[in-house]
Amino acid sequence: MLLYLNHSFHYELENLCRVFYPEEAIRVVRIGSASGKPRGRLRAAAFPVAVTRVDGVRLTAELVTGRKRLKLARQLPEDTGRAAQELALAQSLFVLLRRATGIAPPWGLLTGVRPAKLMRKLRREDGPEEAERYFRESLWVSDEKTALAARVAQAEEPVLALTRPESFSLYVSIPFCPSRCSYCSFVSHTVERPSAKRLIPAYVERLCGELRVTAEIAQSLGLRMESVYIGGGTPTTLAPEQMHTLCACLRDSFDWSHCGEFTVEAGRPDTITDEILAVMREHGANRISINPQSLNDAVLERVGRRHTASRIFSCFARAREFQFNSINMDLIAGLPGDTPESFRASLEGIIALRPENITVHTLAFKRSAELMRRPGAREGAEAIRAMLETAGELLLAAGYSPYYMYRQSRSLGNLENIGWTLPGGHCRYNIDMMEESHTVLACGAGAVTKLKAPGSSHLERVFHFKYPYEYLDRFDELLRRKERITAFYREHT
Numbered sequence: 001m002l003l004y005l006n007h008s009f010h011y012e013l014e015n016l017c018r019v020f021y022p023e024e025a026i027r028v029v030r031i032g033s034a035s036g037k038p039r040g041r042l043r044a045a046a047f048p049v050a051v052t053r054v055d056g057v058r059l060t061a062e063l064v065t066g067r068k069r070l071k072l073a074r075q076l077p078e079d080t081g082r083a084a085q086e087l088a089l090a091q092s093l094f095v096l097l098r099r100a101t102g103i104a105p106p107w108g109l110l111t112g113v114r115p116a117k118l119m120r121k122l123r124r125e126d127g128p129e130e131a132e133r134y135f136r137e138s139l140w141v142s143d144e145k146t147a148l149a150a151r152v153a154q155a156e157e158p159v160l161a162l163t164r165p166e167s168f169s170l171y172v173s174i175p176f177c178p179s180r181c182s183y184c185s186f187v188s189h190t191v192e193r194p195s196a197k198r199l200i201p202a203y204v205e206r207l208c209g210e211l212r213v214t215a216e217i218a219q220s221l222g223l224r225m226e227s228v229y230i231g232g233g234t235p236t237t238l239a240p241e242q243m244h245t246l247c248a249c250l251r252d253s254f255d256w257s258h259c260g261e262f263t264v265e266a267g268r269p270d271t272i273t274d275e276i277l278a279v280m281r282e283h284g285a286n287r288i289s290i291n292p293q294s295l296n297d298a299v300l301e302r303v304g305r306r307h308t309a310s311r312i313f314s315c316f317a318r319a320r321e322f323q324f325n326s327i328n329m330d331l332i333a334g335l336p337g338d339t340p341e342s343f344r345a346s347l348e349g350i351i352a353l354r355p356e357n358i359t360v361h362t363l364a365f366k367r368s369a370e371l372m373r374r375p376g377a378r379e380g381a382e383a384i385r386a387m388l389e390t391a392g393e394l395l396l397a398a399g400y401s402p403y404y405m406y407r408q409s410r411s412l413g414n415l416e417n418i419g420w421t422l423p424g425g426h427c428r429y430n431i432d433m434m435e436e437s438h439t440v441l442a443c444g445a446g447a448v449t450k451l452k453a454p455g456s457s458h459l460e461r462v463f464h465f466k467y468p469y470e471y472l473d474r475f476d477e478l479l480r481r482k483e484r485i486t487a488f489y490r491e492h493t
């Protein structure tokens with residue numbers, strides 16, 4: 001798809017086009033450049049072409065798809081600001097895209113990752129009723145999704161109220177997996193490859209070095225650690241002795257006096273053993289994820305998960321025996337071969353276990369995922385919506401409530417991922433990270449430190465090297481990047 005424009009609002013408009021054409025590569029072309037002459041090409045284009053213009057306060061949107069050529073122009077008041085111009089132009093393009101495709105996205109114009117964060121901001125500034133009215137009448141979000149955003153925003157409030165200016169969460173990245181699932185786009189290395197497996201001992205050693213440096217920085221700045229999250233990849237790909245080394249380093253390096261939550265993504269049931277469970281409990285991990293994604297063995301095999309449903313049940317039972325009293329389990333709506341009926345059966349099977357958290361994801365098609373290259377892998381948007389509606393009905397009836405939410409680009413049906421919790425079972429890290437309420441200090445390959453200025457909404461990111469071999473080879477450079485943490489806090493306090 002080509003998106004021609006003569007303004008600076010390309011980010012929102014590009015994402016809006018992707019809502020309606022998730023499988024199209026979208027190329028943005030500035031009108032006036034050598035290639036930016038749309039007029040003579042529109043009728044002959046074999047792919048969708050959109051043209052958006054801002055001429056003073058006159059806005060024009062044009063869309064050509066096959067034989068359809070649609071156009072909408074609006075004249076705004078002379079004193080219209082940039083934000084209102086961007087919204088009006090997005091509304092015009094949205095109307096044309098909806099006419100051309102027949103699709104009515106339930107999230108309307110919203111393309112952002114954090115709808116609950118926006119809802120919370122509007123509730124705080126304008127009150128709950130006006131916030132919901134803006135969602136429905138200006139952003140054209142459906143009644144159902146508006147209510148969902150409001151409910152999540154409300155559920156987050158008690159947790160976000162705990163944050164102090166000196167609060168931070170710690171994220172630790174383990175970018176290794178036992179094998180690669182076909183839908184995965186994360187930068188992770190499978191230990192099926194001997195070259196990747198050989199990196200792990202050196203990686204753990206360097207990671208512990210980075211953790212010690214990070215702890216010293218946090219202590220020097222008077223920061224207090226509220227939660228710890230070891231993610232990946234699949235952290236339980238580590239051997240038990242490697243997990244012991246990592247957790248012992250965490251315990252010895254940081255001040256844990258204010259930390260009430262220590263999560264490890266066990267993730268893949270094929271990596272969960274009694275030995276790894278024992279190590280995590282020994283070092284005080286009090287929350288883990290056991291992620292089935294589906295309880296349909298045929299679906300699991302199709303997406304490259306090397307475990308069966310029976311393995312999921314046995315892992316869950318063993319985790320309970322090891323006194324893990326806060327467990328999350330993930331399901332993905334839209335996996336190849338899954339149907340609304342089989343998804344419902346998976347959900348009912350998970351609910352029967354009564355994990356404290358159930359996270360329901362919508363499958364997203366990322367360019368680097370192997371599944372993107374398979375023809376016919378995508379379920380229809382209506383099937384995905386049916387799955388999420390079933391999830392909402394069953395989980396609410398079972399006593400779960402939505403407590404955090406986020407959205408991804410290229411998700412099927414432009415839908416959302418929701419974390420559900422039993423009363424009192426929420427994950428604080430998930431809320432603080434998604435709502436960007438305080439600093440997240442991150443360690444390891446592919447991690448991103450997100451610095452939050454105390455008393456303001458200002459954010460700054462410090463990026464790590466993506467790949468483990470880069471992390472190892474350029475470790476000294478990485479440590480120099482961490483000096484930015486101290487400088488940031490000195491500038492903003």
